[in-house]
Amino acid sequence: MIVFRDDVCDHCGTCVSVCPRDAIALDGRVIRLLPDRCDRCKRCLIVCPVRAVEDSP
Amino acid sequence: MRTDQRVEVVVVGAGPAGLMAALALAREGHEVIVADRKERLGAPVRCAEGVGREALQKYIPLDSGWISAVIRSVRLVAPSGDSVELGRHMEGLVLDRVGFEEDLGRRAVEAGARIQLNAYVSGLLRGEKGVQGVLLERTGDHLRVGCSLVIAADGVESRVARWAGIETALALRDVETCAQYLLEDIDIDESRCDFFFGREIAPGGYAWVFPKGRRRANVGLGISGGRAARRSPRELLDRLVNRHYPRGRKVRFAAGGVPVSRSLKRPYAAGLLVVGDAARQSNPLSGGGIIPALEAGRLAAETAHRALTRGDLSERSLSAYGAAWNRSLGRSQKRYYRLKEAVSRLPDSTLERTAGALKGIDPERLTLFRVFATALRRHPRLIWDARHLFLPSA
Numbered sequence: 001m002i003v004f005r006d007d008v009c010d011h012c013g014t015c016v017s018v019c020p021r022d023a024i025a026l027d028g029r030v031i032r033l034l035p036d037r038c039d040r041c042k043r044c045l046i047v048c049p050v051r052a053v054e055d056s057p
Numbered sequence: 058m059r060t061d062q063r064v065e066v067v068v069v070g071a072g073p074a075g076l077m078a079a080l081a082l083a084r085e086g087h088e089v090i091v092a093d094r095k096e097r098l099g100a101p102v103r104c105a106e107g108v109g110r111e112a113l114q115k116y117i118p119l120d121s122g123w124i125s126a127v128i129r130s131v132r133l134v135a136p137s138g139d140s141v142e143l144g145r146h147m148e149g150l151v152l153d154r155v156g157f158e159e160d161l162g163r164r165a166v167e168a169g170a171r172i173q174l175n176a177y178v179s180g181l182l183r184g185e186k187g188v189q190g191v192l193l194e195r196t197g198d199h200l201r202v203g204c205s206l207v208i209a210a211d212g213v214e215s216r217v218a219r220w221a222g223i224e225t226a227l228a229l230r231d232v233e234t235c236a237q238y239l240l241e242d243i244d245i246d247e248s249r250c251d252f253f254f255g256r257e258i259a260p261g262g263y264a265w266v267f268p269k270g271r272r273r274a275n276v277g278l279g280i281s282g283g284r285a286a287r288r289s290p291r292e293l294l295d296r297l298v299n300r301h302y303p304r305g306r307k308v309r310f311a312a313g314g315v316p317v318s319r320s321l322k323r324p325y326a327a328g329l330l331v332v333g334d335a336a337r338q339s340n341p342l343s344g345g346g347i348i349p350a351l352e353a354g355r356l357a358a359e360t361a362h363r364a365l366t367r368g369d370l371s372e373r374s375l376s377a378y379g380a381a382w383n384r385s386l387g388r389s390q391k392r393y394y395r396l397k398e399a400v401s402r403l404p405d406s407t408l409e410r411t412a413g414a415l416k417g418i419d420p421e422r423l424t425l426f427r428v429f430a431t432a433l434r435r436h437p438r439l440i441w442d443a444r445h446l447f448l449p450s451a
Binding site: 012013018046047051 | 094216228234282313
């Protein structure tokens with residue numbers, strides 16, 4: 001499962017721009033994964049400028 | 058369709074593209090709302106804030122209140138530390154983006170547009186005729202806002218265009234993942250922008266130092282998303298800052314993504330226009346997005362005004378905007394994309410050879426074209442693409 005660390009996240013939206021499934025919602029100052037859509041391709045994890053995305057088994 | 062409110066045009070996103078579109082449409086007498094999830098126009102700043110003076114003044118009267126620094130030259134630094142300096146055709150500005158966007162916003166409001174902050178668009182209303190409104194969340198309320206046209210100006214993280222069926226997801230190599238500090242108390246040439254290149258410094262991108270006046274600068278870097286797996290921009294930036302500005306005071310940090318992509322082939326759908334970073338219209342070589350955003354906003358408003366006047370918001374009617382973009386900056390953007398692809402693959406040895414070959418040339422005589430022509434010696438076809446290059450252009 002992809003996890004966003006809200007304490008590290010800068011809410012910049014770079015992860016949203018590469019998500020092929022529109023599985024990330026960034027509203028106001030909160031980032032959320034829409035787990036039903038996520039296929040764990042990990043592009044969000046790779047591009048995150050501050051390493052706020054983790055993949056926990 | 059049931060709605061709680063109706064307006065003529067909803068602009069999603071109050072950055073340069075959205076505000077310019079709103080300003081131009083309001084001036085034509087259209088009823089426009091701009092909605093943005095931010096609390097304040099221009100903030101947080103996710104931008105190096107550099108822009109060409111001549112290009113910018115085509116869109117807005119320059120105001121010293123939001124100009125942080127005037128740039129007279131540019132220095133390109135190779136991994137070895139050898140550098141070349143360019144001083145011609147280089148008049149640039151480093152902006153205060155908050156002041157700049159507040160000014161643009163004020164002009165839009167004076168022209169009759171309404172700007173709503175803390176307003177999150179969570180979905181689209183769609184009907185037979187395509188996009189017919191937005192779902193707006195604001196201060197706990199969920200409103201169905203009906204409209205004739207939506208303009209998606211929602212930045213790199215754009216979802217509005219996707220909801221209308223336009224594929225916008227960026228390939229990893231088509232996004233630069235960036236980190237930037239505003240540093241204080243540093244000794245720099247306050248009228249020169251510096252760019253640092255090299256695989257160890259910023260793989261597939263570059264680092265920048267853009268002066269902000271009074272011993273301050275935006276110091277940041279962007280790396281290709283395709284090469285970001287090993288080290289993050291923030292880690293690389295901390296290393297750069299520790300090396301070059303160990304005494305600099307970090308007053309602000311921002312992360313962000315910049316599209317370095319081809320622009321959307323069809324930045325429109327029935328009832329929808331897509332502008333700026335959302336349409337992947339930033340300059341793929343420099344990453345500069347302010348001028349493309351303003352131009353896209355202006356062009357979108359022109360098409361929208363005609364379409365609204367005729368009462369025809371069909372995809373075909375709105376396709377005039379796509380054609381206008383291609384005639385305007387779209388064409389040069391294709392050249393910049395080819396250059397980006399080539400430049401991001403140049404090995405450090407080529408960068409060093411280029412700096413060595415051009416060392417000592419009078420900055421007033423050295424052009425960016427000559428730098429690229431030297432660096433791309435083995436790619437003669439691309440040199441044609443570089444013939445109109447100028448930075449910071451956008």
